[in-house]
Amino acid sequence: MRLAILDTGHSFGTKAVFAFIGAVSRQPVLDAVKVIKYRSDFYGGPMSRVTQEAMRGPSAWSVGDRELMAALIAKTNACEWCMKAHSAVAVEAYGGAAMVSAVLSDLETAAIEEPLKATLRMLRKLSREHSVDADDMRAALAAGASRAQIEDALAVCFAFNTMSRLADAFGFFLPGPRAFEAGARYLIARGYR
Amino acid sequence: MPDIKEARQALVSRILEGKGTASQAQRRRAFDNAGLAAPVSTLINKVAGHAWNVTDEDIGAARASGLSEDQIFEMVVCAAIGQATRQYNTALAALAAATEKE
Numbered sequence A: 001m002r003l004a005i006l007d008t009g010h011s012f013g014t015k016a017v018f019a020f021i022g023a024v025s026r027q028p029v030l031d032a033v034k035v036i037k038y039r040s041d042f043y044g045g046p047m048s049r050v051t052q053e054a055m056r057g058p059s060a061w062s063v064g065d066r067e068l069m070a071a072l073i074a075k076t077n078a079c080e081w082c083m084k085a086h087s088a089v090a091v092e093a094y095g096g097a098a099m100v101s102a103v104l105s106d107l108e109t110a111a112i113e114e115p116l117k118a119t120l121r122m123l124r125k126l127s128r129e130h131s132v133d134a135d136d137m138r139a140a141l142a143a144g145a146s147r148a149q150i151e152d153a154l155a156v157c158f159a160f161n162t163m164s165r166l167a168d169a170f171g172f173f174l175p176g177p178r179a180f181e182a183g184a185r186y187l188i189a190r191g192y193r
Numbered sequence B: 001m002p003d004i005k006e007a008r009q010a011l012v013s014r015i016l017e018g019k020g021t022a023s024q025a026q027r028r029r030a031f032d033n034a035g036l037a038a039p040v041s042t043l044i045n046k047v048a049g050h051a052w053n054v055t056d057e058d059i060g061a062a063r064a065s066g067l068s069e070d071q072i073f074e075m076v077v078c079a080a081i082g083q084a085t086r087q088y089n090t091a092l093a094a095l096a097a098a099t100e101k102e
Helices: A006-007 A012-025 A031-036 A044-056 A063-076 A080-094 A100-106 A114-128 A136-144 A147-170 A177-190 B005-017 B024-032 B041-051 B056-064 B069-100
Strands: none
Touching: A006 A031, A006 A114, A006 B069, A012 A031, A031 A044, A031 A080, A044 A063, A044 A147, A044 B005, A044 B041, A063 A080, A063 A100, A063 A114, A063 A136, A063 A147, A080 A147, A080 A177, A100 B041, A114 A136, A114 A147, A114 B024, A136 A147, A136 B069, A147 B041, A177 B041, B005 B024, B041 B056, B041 B069, B056 B069
16 A cells, blocks of 8 residues: 555554454455545545445345446456455355456456446446446437436446545555455445445 | 435535645645646546556655645545546436436
8 A cells, every 4th residue: 555544544443443354354454444444534434325325225236236337447447456356246246256257358248138238338438438428328228227227327436436546546455366255245244334 | 226416425525625634725626636736736637537557656756745645645535536526427417418308
C-alpha cells in the first residue's frame, strides 16, 4: 500500500479487530478492508452504506449478477485486485465459476440472458469511455432490461468505478486466491455493512 | 430497487463539506479534477482517468509537494468519487433521454 497510514494508521480498537480477523480466517486482512476502516467517518462509513444498498438492496438483479457487474467494471478499469475479489464473490453467489469465466473472457460469446449481456455492455462502455448516450440505453432497454434494472446497474457502476480507482491508486497488495475466497464468503454472508 | 440517491448524496457531502485534513477547496478541486497544480494535478488526473497508471513516484511527488498522507488519502478519495459521480450523472441523463421519447 502506497500510504503507510492505510496499513498501520488505524485506531487501537480497529487494529485489535484486524488481529482477530487474521487469527480466525488465517488470511491477511484485505487492503479494501483496511481502506474502509481507516478514518471510517470520512469515507468507509458513508461509502459502505452506498455499496450495501447497491449490492444487496432489493433489485431484479441477483447478488451474483451485481457481483459479476462489479468484476467486469473492474476488468474494464484494469483493476486486477477488484476483478479477482468480485469474481470470487460472483462465483460464490452463483454456486459455480462457468458464467463468470465466460463473461470475463468474452462478453459477446458468453451464454447469458440478453438483458444482462446488454446491461454489462453498457456498463463496460461507461467505465471505459466515461460516457454513454441515449442510444446505448435504448439498446439495453430493447434487450429487455427494465429502466429500474438499468438504474440498479448504474448504482453498482458508481460503487466500483470508485473502488477500483482507490485499489489502483493506493496500490493494494494482491493476495492469493484463498484470501479472496475467504473474503467472498464473508461478503455473501454479511454484505458490505 | 435499491435507492442509493440519499446514501450517495450523504457520501459526497461528507467528503466535500465535512471535516478533513485537506481544505474543502483542495477536496473540491480533486473531486472536479480541475484547478490543481503539478505534481498533485498529475496524481489526481490519473486517479480520475486511468488509475492503473498511478505509480509510487506520483504519490511520492505529492508528499514532496507538502501534502500529508492524510491529505493525499482524502484527495484521492475525492477524485475517485468525483469521476464516478460524473459517469453516473451522465448515464442517468442518457437513460432519461432514452425513456422520454418512448
